Amino acid sequence: MSSLVDPVLVLVLLTNFFLLGTSRLRAIINGTAIQGVLLGSLAMLIQHEPSLRPVLVAIGATAIKALAIPWMLSRAMREAAIRREVEPLIGYIPSLVLGATGTGLAMLFAGTLPLAPQHVGSLLIPTSLATVITGFILLTTRRKAITQVAGYLVLENGIFIMGLTLIEAIPFFVEVGVLLDLLVAIFVMGIMVLQINREFASLDTSRLSNLKE
Amino acid sequence: MELALVLVPFAFALLALGLRSDAWRRRLLPVAGATHLAMTAFALTLPDHAGPEAWLRLDALGRLVLGFCSVLYFFTSLYAPGYLASHPEKPTRIFSACFLAFMGSLSLVAESHHLGLMWVAIESTTLATAPMLNFHANPRSLEATWKYLLIGSVGIALALLGSLFLAYSALQAGLRPTLLFDDLVRDGTHLSRPWVRAAFVILFVGYGTKMGLAPMHTWKPDAYGEAPGMVGALLAGALTSGAFLAILRFFRVCSAAGDGPFVQHVLLAAGLFSMAVAAAFMVRQKDFKRMLAYSSVEHMGILVVGLGIGGAGFFGSLLHMLNNGLTKGVLFLAAANIHRTYASKSSDDVRGVLRRLPGSGALLLAGFFAVTGSPPFGPFLSEFTILNAAVTSGRYVVAAVFLVLLVIVFIGMGATVMTVVQGKPTAQASATTSRDTFASVGPGMALLALVLVLGLYVPGPIDRLLRDAAASLGGSR
Numbered sequence: 001m002s003s004l005v006d007p008v009l010v011l012v013l014l015t016n017f018f019l020l021g022t023s024r025l026r027a028i029i030n031g032t033a034i035q036g037v038l039l040g041s042l043a044m045l046i047q048h049e050p051s052l053r054p055v056l057v058a059i060g061a062t063a064i065k066a067l068a069i070p071w072m073l074s075r076a077m078r079e080a081a082i083r084r085e086v087e088p089l090i091g092y093i094p095s096l097v098l099g100a101t102g103t104g105l106a107m108l109f110a111g112t113l114p115l116a117p118q119h120v121g122s123l124l125i126p127t128s129l130a131t132v133i134t135g136f137i138l139l140t141t142r143r144k145a146i147t148q149v150a151g152y153l154v155l156e157n158g159i160f161i162m163g164l165t166l167i168e169a170i171p172f173f174v175e176v177g178v179l180l181d182l183l184v185a186i187f188v189m190g191i192m193v194l195q196i197n198r199e200f201a202s203l204d205t206s207r208l209s210n211l212k213e
Numbered sequence: 214m215e216l217a218l219v220l221v222p223f224a225f226a227l228l229a230l231g232l233r234s235d236a237w238r239r240r241l242l243p244v245a246g247a248t249h250l251a252m253t254a255f256a257l258t259l260p261d262h263a264g265p266e267a268w269l270r271l272d273a274l275g276r277l278v279l280g281f282c283s284v285l286y287f288f289t290s291l292y293a294p295g296y297l298a299s300h301p302e303k304p305t306r307i308f309s310a311c312f313l314a315f316m317g318s319l320s321l322v323a324e325s326h327h328l329g330l331m332w333v334a335i336e337s338t339t340l341a342t343a344p345m346l347n348f349h350a351n352p353r354s355l356e357a358t359w360k361y362l363l364i365g366s367v368g369i370a371l372a373l374l375g376s377l378f379l380a381y382s383a384l385q386a387g388l389r390p391t392l393l394f395d396d397l398v399r400d401g402t403h404l405s406r407p408w409v410r411a412a413f414v415i416l417f418v419g420y421g422t423k424m425g426l427a428p429m430h431t432w433k434p435d436a437y438g439e440a441p442g443m444v445g446a447l448l449a450g451a452l453t454s455g456a457f458l459a460i461l462r463f464f465r466v467c468s469a470a471g472d473g474p475f476v477q478h479v480l481l482a483a484g485l486f487s488m489a490v491a492a493a494f495m496v497r498q499k500d501f502k503r504m505l506a507y508s509s510v511e512h513m514g515i516l517v518v519g520l521g522i523g524g525a526g527f528f529g530s531l532l533h534m535l536n537n538g539l540t541k542g543v544l545f546l547a548a549a550n551i552h553r554t555y556a557s558k559s560s561d562d563v564r565g566v567l568r569r570l571p572g573s574g575a576l577l578l579a580g581f582f583a584v585t586g587s588p589p590f591g592p593f594l595s596e597f598t599i600l601n602a603a604v605t606s607g608r609y610v611v612a613a614v615f616l617v618l619l620v621i622v623f624i625g626m627g628a629t630v631m632t633v634v635q636g637k638p639t640a641q642a643s644a645t646t647s648r649d650t651f652a653s654v655g656p657g658m659a660l661l662a663l664v665l666v667l668g669l670y671v672p673g674p675i676d677r678l679l680r681d682a683a684a685s686l687g688g689s690r
Contacts, residue, residue, distance in 0.1 A: 114407060116385045139367065159370060162377045165384070205359065208356040208360070210353055210356055211356055
């Protein structure tokens with residue numbers, strides 16, 4: 001494992017906080033794109049000796065997470081003509097505090113788990129859990145459909161980092177399936193975003209509240 | 214054969230996309246259902262010849278789920294053409310393709326013995342069902358689909374995280390990294406316990422979301438309320454059983470790892486909590502489709518309680534999976550007919566179903582008695598088995614809570630069903646032309662007959678399959 005892995009993981013944690021603290025959708029989409037680039041480079045850095053398979057995973061991850069999905073999201077944003085997240089359920093400062101608490105808890109929890117020798121002292125597993133928690137916060141506290149999709153993407157990014165610990169154990173086929181599934185899920189959600197816009201003249205999912213007890 | 218069970222439905226789905234005529238596309242659905250049922254019947258007669266290294270294999274648990282889902286799917290596909298024909302203004306191309314692809318994905322769930330492959334299969338069932346939920350394409354169905362997709366995707370994402378944890382438990386223990394269930398069960402005692410435990414909790418939350426266990430059930434009332442009735446039947450019967458199969462497979466791994474007692478505590482607590490939440494929402498529930506959704510939450514709780522009790526509870530839980538799924542088919546198909554005729558699903562507007570739609574009304578009433586565990590229907594037998602297992606294993610509190618919740622559900626559900634079936638139909642409902650036909654009532658009647666048979670006696674081959682499957686769960690105990 002290259003010595004650059006941990007610095008890159010710190011950058012991933014920083015993008016998490018950036019995403020939690022910003023209100024502009026443009027910035028959120030760019031933030032997820034940056035995180036995609038970081039994940040692609042992680043997949044390159046993490047291998048012991050360069051082999052074809054992880055390189056392909058790295059290229060695939062970068063293409064989907066850093067290019068395809070941000071492009072789809074910005075298209076959805078243009079068509080919906082909205083720029084800002086309005087009135088999240090939890091404000092930006094409290095979300096940052098929540099994110100910091102979650103990151104701390106992730107570090108503590110990861111510390112209690114026994115690690116394989118090659119991962120002892122690495123930030124991989126804490127970062128993975130912290131990113132999952134960040135995605136979860138974005139998903140549950142933001143109102144705009146686009147931010148929720150971005151939150152889901154961050155959640156999947158955290159899982160991808162966890163997957164990197166097993167990159168030699170997981171056959172390539174499954175990784176492609178994972179990446180494709182992610183693409184399709186976001187794609188379907190993107191279609192839904194456009195339909196929500198048509199039906200409700202807004203991308204505000206808090207208006208989706210006809211169905212309740 | 215294993216691969217064909219997955220690929221043939223997908224081939225039918227492609228065909229449905231390509232067909233121009235709506236009428237032919239409608240006729241394609243029962244053909245596909247019958248083909249899949251015939252292929253499943255043939256596959257179940259073959260011995261399990263694939264080696265333990267195979268990714269696709271039919272073991273006892275897989276055979277049980279596959280066979281059951283195929284039967285339910287067949288009867289639903291018989292119902293589908295009539296339903297689609299009665300909504301001529303709705304586009305059927307995407308709906309039919311998803312309907313067909315769903316069975317392919319579900320077969321893959323039943324057959325996969327590989328952590329990652331199973332995850333991909335369950336994710337694809339989510340994607341296949343989302344467009345079906347949005348069949349009516351109105352704001353309400355859109356809202357339900359959005360919630361389903363978002364909550365379901367988060368659940369499935371957590372399930373992936375849990376799968377990775379489980380894989381890591383093998384890596385950490387210095388074993389050859391493996392994602393095959395049979396390898397994990399075999400190496401169980403060597404797996405890293407903290408990782409297995411964390412993996413199970415995350416997996417249970419993830420696949421529990423898909424099953425619709427409380428408190429992750431919030432998508433269910435909306436989705437079942439807005440989806441066409443036959444989609445509700447497939448979700449409540451087949452899809453949830455697929456998710457339950459995933460939990461069963463992880464349960465085996467955790468038992469093998471020696472974490473059985475912890476896992477069973479979690480299952481008991483979660484199951485009883487689901488039953489309690491469902492009971493609370495079923496009392497005074499006016500919307501009868503949402504009521505069925507809460508009934509589904511309740512019965513998912515019962516399945517998990519049976520698993521948590523262990524011993525004879527394994528057999529009861531597996532039998533209940535069949536009984537509940539088939540009964541849900543009866544109820545949702547009847548509810549679809551009633552909803553269509555009355556253009557409402559609230560017990561404020563729907564009255565006198567037994568007069569207006571005698572066939573559907575009788576199905577709803579019989580289905581209600583069956584699903585609440587009245588003899589002589591199947592669910593009585595399986596719920597009794599689970600209760601008995603709780604008492605014989607000395608879990609008296611569990612048994613008492615279980616029984617009280619069943620009674621509350623019976624009263625709550627009974628109030629709504631009785632209001633709906635009795636009385637005089639409204640003038641508006643009498644004016645519509647919709648009637649009970651053989652096509653709209655027949656599939657439900659057939660499913661009800663199966664529920665009745667399972668309540669009177671469990672046929673030999675099914676009994677053997679259930680016993681094999683239950684033994685595979687408790688083998689290490």
